[in-house]
Amino acid sequence: MDSGERPSWAPGDIDLGRPSIARVYDYWLGGAHNFAVDRAVADKVLADVPVLRSVVLNHRAFLRRAVRFMLARGVRQFLDLGSGIPTVGNVHEIAQAADPSARVVYADIDPVAVAHSRAILTGNESVNVLQIDVRDVEAVVKSPEVRDLLDFDRPIGVLMIALLHFVPDSEDPHGIVAAYRDAVPAGSYLAVSHAGVEEGEWDPAWDDARGTYNRGVSEMTYRSRREVEALVAGFDLVEPGVARLPLWHPESLEDVDDDAHRFPGFGAVGRKA
Amino acid sequence: MTEQVDHRVVGPGRSNLDPAVLAGAESFARTWATAVIGSSYVPMTRTEVAEHLQALTEVLVHALHASPFRTAPGYEIGARLVEAHFTGTDTLGRTVQLLGDDLLSELGITPDELMRSRLAALQGALSAGYARALRERTLAEQEAIRAAVLDARDQAEAALRASEARFRAMFTEAAIGIGIADIEGRILDVNQALQDMLGFSVEEMRQYNIRDLMHPEDGSSVWRLYDQLTAGECDHYRAEKRFRRADGEQVWTHLTLSLVRDDHGDPQYQVAMIEDVTDRHLLQNRLRYQALHDPLTGLPNRALFLERLGRVFNSRHQSRAGLCYLDLDGFKVINDSLGHDIGDQLLVEVGRRLDHSVSGEGKLVARMGGDEFVILVEGSRDTQDIVNVADRVLRELESPIRIGGHELIVSASIGIVERALEGTTAADLMRDADITLYWAKADGKSRWALYDPERNAREVARFTLSATMPAALERDEFYVDYQPLVRLEDAVVVGVEALVRWQHPEFGRLAPDRFIELAEETGLIVPLGRWVLRKACEQARRWRAEFGDSAPFVSVNLAVRQSRDPELVRDVKRILDECSLPPNQLQLELTESAIMGTADEPLEALRVLSDMGVRIAIDDFGTGYSNLAYLKHLPVHELKIAGSFMEGLRAEDEEDAVDVAIVSTLVQLAHALELGVTAEGVETPAQAKRLHRIGCNTGQGWFFAKPMRPEDIDELLRR
Numbered sequence: 008m009d010s011g012e013r014p015s016w017a018p019g020d021i022d023l024g025r026p027s028i029a030r031v032y033d034y035w036l037g038g039a040h041n042f043a044v045d046r047a048v049a050d051k052v053l054a055d056v057p058v059l060r061s062v063v064l065n066h067r068a069f070l071r072r073a074v075r076f077m078l079a080r081g082v083r084q085f086l087d088l089g090s091g092i093p094t095v096g097n098v099h100e101i102a103q104a105a106d107p108s109a110r111v112v113y114a115d116i117d118p119v120a121v122a123h124s125r126a127i128l129t130g131n132e133s134v135n136v137l138q139i140d141v142r143d144v145e146a147v148v149k150s151p152e153v154r155d156l157l158d159f160d161r162p163i164g165v166l167m168i169a170l171l172h173f174v175p176d177s178e179d180p181h182g183i184v185a186a187y188r189d190a191v192p193a194g195s196y197l198a199v200s201h202a203g204v205e206e207g208e209w210d211p212a213w214d215d216a217r218g219t220y221n222r223g224v225s226e227m228t229y230r231s232r233r234e235v236e237a238l239v240a241g242f243d244l245v246e247p248g249v250a251r252l253p254l255w256h257p258e259s260l261e262d263v264d265d266d267a268h269r270f271p272g273f274g275a276v277g278r279k280a
Numbered sequence: 281m282t283e284q285v286d287h288r289v290v291g292p293g294r295s296n297l298d299p300a301v302l303a304g305a306e307s308f309a310r311t312w313a314t315a316v317i318g319s320s321y322v323p324m325t326r327t328e329v330a331e332h333l334q335a336l337t338e339v340l341v342h343a344l345h346a347s348p349f350r351t352a353p354g355y356e357i358g359a360r361l362v363e364a365h366f367t368g369t370d371t372l373g374r375t376v377q378l379l380g381d382d383l384l385s386e387l388g389i390t391p392d393e394l395m396r397s398r399l400a401a402l403q404g405a406l407s408a409g410y411a412r413a414l415r416e417r418t419l420a421e422q423e424a425i426r427a428a429v430l431d432a433r434d435q436a437e438a439a440l441r442a443s444e445a446r447f448r449a450m451f452t453e454a455a456i457g458i459g460i461a462d463i464e465g466r467i468l469d470v471n472q473a474l475q476d477m478l479g480f481s482v483e484e485m486r487q488y489n490i491r492d493l494m495h496p497e498d499g500s501s502v503w504r505l506y507d508q509l510t511a512g513e514c515d516h517y518r519a520e521k522r523f524r525r526a527d528g529e530q531v532w533t534h535l536t537l538s539l540v541r542d543d544h545g546d547p548q549y550q551v552a553m554i555e556d557v558t559d560r561h562l563l564q565n566r567l568r569y570q571a572l573h574d575p576l577t578g579l580p581n582r583a584l585f586l587e588r589l590g591r592v593f594n595s596r597h598q599s600r601a602g603l604c605y606l607d608l609d610g611f612k613v614i615n616d617s618l619g620h621d622i623g624d625q626l627l628v629e630v631g632r633r634l635d636h637s638v639s640g641e642g643k644l645v646a647r648m649g650g651d652e653f654v655i656l657v658e659g660s661r662d663t664q665d666i667v668n669v670a671d672r673v674l675r676e677l678e679s680p681i682r683i684g685g686h687e688l689i690v691s692a693s694i695g696i697v698e699r700a701l702e703g704t705t706a707a708d709l710m711r712d713a714d715i716t717l718y719w720a721k722a723d724g725k726s727r728w729a730l731y732d733p734e735r736n737a738r739e740v741a742r743f744t745l746s747a748t749m750p751a752a753l754e755r756d757e758f759y760v761d762y763q764p765l766v767r768l769e770d771a772v773v774v775g776v777e778a779l780v781r782w783q784h785p786e787f788g789r790l791a792p793d794r795f796i797e798l799a800e801e802t803g804l805i806v807p808l809g810r811w812v813l814r815k816a817c818e819q820a821r822r823w824r825a826e827f828g829d830s831a832p833f834v835s836v837n838l839a840v841r842q843s844r845d846p847e848l849v850r851d852v853k854r855i856l857d858e859c860s861l862p863p864n865q866l867q868l869e870l871t872e873s874a875i876m877g878t879a880d881e882p883l884e885a886l887r888v889l890s891d892m893g894v895r896i897a898i899d900d901f902g903t904g905y906s907n908l909a910y911l912k913h914l915p916v917h918e919l920k921i922a923g924s925f926m927e928g929l930r931a932e933d934e935e936d937a938v939d940v941a942i943v944s945t946l947v948q949l950a951h952a953l954e955l956g957v958t959a960e961g962v963e964t965p966a967q968a969k970r971l972h973r974i975g976c977n978t979g980q981g982w983f984f985a986k987p988m989r990p991e992d993i994d995e996l997l998r999r
Contacts, residue, residue, distance in 0.1 A: 023429065030425070037319075037365060037367040038367075039421035040422075064320075067323075094365075095365045118432035118436060120428070122429070122431035122432035122435065123425060123431075125431070126424065126427060259327055
């Protein structure tokens with residue numbers, strides 16, 4: 008995963024001249040934890056694909072539903088991979104609203120997002136924040152932030168929200184998911200949300216969005232339902248399996264709009280047997 | 281989290297509202313929710329959003345009807361929208377428009393002047409409250425993200441500082457010396473280990489250029505590689521290098537020099553890693569010294585000598601060289617009688633004297649082992665140079681050596697080889713010196729001998745002969761010639777002496793003097809003598825068959841070793857039997873020393889042979905030291921007077937009185953003992969005549985006949 012040129016303990020660059028995924032998402036979610044460079048890219052993508060704001064909101068809403076689902080199944084500890092900037096409706100808010108003792112580890116590669124998370128989470132002893140490349144599964148799992156807080160004898164909810172479409176096939180996303188699956192105890196859950204559409208539904212506007220995204224922020228890989236299913240192989244998917252994001256356990260029919268079945272993204276929750 | 285709020289605002293006096301108004305508020309809230317949902321993310325379901333907005337709607341209803349009328353609730357609603365994260369860009373616009381368009385009608389309120397005015401005031405307050413809250417929130421978030429950036433940077437810098445500190449610590453604390461210089465060789469920094477190693481402080485080192493650290497003993501490759509490295513042609517190299525410490529001492533090191541390039545790949549710095557291997561080096565030197573020196577005398581040992589000798593031949597700086605190969609005479613006796621301790625001390629003193637007498641450039645004294653020493657002289661001008669060295673050594677050893685109360689006189693034998701290096705090898709030189717030392721010993725010790733290629737060739741030939749003789753015997757390379765023994769009275773051939781010859785495939789026809797002595801040394805004389813005896817007897821039988829009683833007897837030489845061979849009698853008897861030869865047809869010739877010096881047993885054998893009828897003759901009589909008294913008890917029939925006495929009888933006109941007297945005396949003696957006399961070496965008629973007059977019975981020599989093939993004897997007999 009790591010390029011190997013820099014020792015793992017060496018700090019990453021903090022280059023405010025480049026947009027960051029975490030801050031772009033924050034902007035799309037209505038936050039102000041971002042800079043002009045982030046907003047410029049965010050606006051440009053949005054101009055190509057106006058629906059993207061709704062897409063982002065849907066990923067965030069899926070997070071809420073997935074966490075609540077896991078809470079209902081008794082999961083009390085969560086590992087949020089690629090957590091980004093804490094905005095509203097963060098995992099620990101949802102989890103600790105249900106059970107104040109619930110534990111959450113946030114992990115993100117963005118040092119600014121992590122620094123911000125640490126600042127607002129100071130004093131919350133049930134939450135740890137870890138700056139790391141989450142593709143390095145062993146480093147994540149063996150980190151003190153994870154080991155000190157999460158009990159590997161009890162189920163863990165692993166969250167990969169809007170994460171894997173930033174991991175191209177060349178970086179072995181299947182291997183990464185499998186490694187996390189192997190690391191967590193039986194009874195653990197995985198939630199995945201992923202950008203993508205079915206074959207034949209392609210809108211050229213998505214190419215433009217991806218192009219802007221690839222150039223400005225990070226390389227993006229859309230995947231089909233089948234491909235997302237392959238990613239989460241080895242987990243027992245809960246009904247309805249890999250679904251269009253708004254259609255995965257909607258909170259009410261009112262929350263499902265008319266375009267839900269064409270939504271450009273999939274979600275799934277699976278359980279490790 | 282700071283955003284943690286209770287989004288579900290419960291309006292005051294909700295239950296106070298008229299059910300119809302409440303329904304209107306509910307309906308408005310749903311429309312409101314639809315208008316704002318999707319403009320920003322709120323962590324609520326649509327229903328939760330509608331409930332939240334309904335509460336706010338109820339606050340509005342109360343505010344519209346409140347007395348006195350206040351705009352504060354509108355301001356609060358604006359703030360609460362922001363608080364609930366309704367922060368999308370369209371949220372406020374849609375909300376204000378919706379309030380103006382739908383609120384009064386949904387609530388069933390008559391849009392009179394008062395209500396319109398109140399609603400407008402509330403809309404303004406809501407906008408103001410929203411704007412202020414959003415501004416505060418935005419500023420707070422901007423401040424938070426900037427603080428996060430600073431935090432992240434601080435952390436990154438702290439990590440960088442930590443990593444720099446680690447590197448600095450590694451540099452500072454490393455046990456290996458590390459130095460960094462720019463590409464011109466200016467020293468920029470050195471760590472403590474290198475400062476300690478070289479004895480200079482970092483400030484002092486910074487005054488230096490790498491080239492100032494050049495050491496006169498540096499291999500040329502060190503600086504050639506350095507030039508290549510600074511030119512960017514190689515990225516690192518290792519070398520053994522000496523440095524001079526501040527205190528003048530030397531440090532032996534393993535040096536690894538590496539090139540550091542900049543982003544463009546151009547040479548930027550050079551980094552030296554230097555390991556102090558002085559101790560190891562000194563140990564190696566000591567081990568090497570021990571490996572190459574004799575622990576007893578401290579002189580170079582055989583290995584070092586051979587190494588040096590090899591170098592003389594390889595380098596060819598000199599055109600000639602010489603060796604003295606030296607061995608103490610009788611050292612074994614000293615060692616055995618006085619003990620090894622004295623022997624060792626003697627060797628130490630001899631080594632010291634040798635070293636003392638042979639010092640100087642190009643000379644090396646080494647102990648080869650035991651009491652053997654060797655002196656190598658490189659670049660000698662001629663043989664005399666080495667002879668001078670050998671003379672000096674012998675002189676040096678003349679004065680007695682005093683060890684533990686003993687005054688020891690030692691002498692040495694020296695083999696000298698001196699020659700041009702061209703055309704020879706170290707091994708040749710050593711072998712020839714060794715041979716020559718042997719000659720010096722054989723020639724009488726306490727002297728030097730000079731290598732002589734002819735002598736060597738002779739010895740080699742001797743050796744070759746001696747080595748090939750057994751095979752030659754099997755291959756019938758030997759043959760026998762016969763020389764007549766003539767009765768002086770009537771010139772009749774009464775006997776023949778058998779003389780062995782060797783038809784050597786390489787050296788040609790060899791006379792007995794070339795190989796009999798060798799055969800004696802190797803012991804081959806016994807089978808060879810037996811072979812001659814058989815040949816002679818077979819020939820005698822043939823003559824007897826042809827000439828009957830007038831056939832000559834054969835006279836065969838018996839070497840000393842043969843005479844002492846316990847098988848002699850049996851051999852002679854068997855051969856005579858096999859040849860059916862009467863014993864009196866055989867005469868055995870022995871030298872004086874062989875017959876006089878013999879112990880009882882061989883003499884007994886001769887007596888048996890004599891009793892059998894075999895004639896016994898004493899060869900070369902008069903040249904040895906015969907015990908004349910003893911002579912009469914010996915089983916002897918014939919004396920052969922040595923040819924050397926015939927010299928004085930040789931001339932026609934005059935004769936040597938002494939020789940005549942001696943021969944006369946010998947003849948009288950023989951006759952007194954009833955022995956026959958044969959004169960050897962008869963070469964002139966005068967000799968023959970005088971010998972006959974003196975009373976010699978038989979003559980042998982060129983005057984009568986040279987040794988010849990048996991067929992020629994046949995001719996002679998037939999005449």
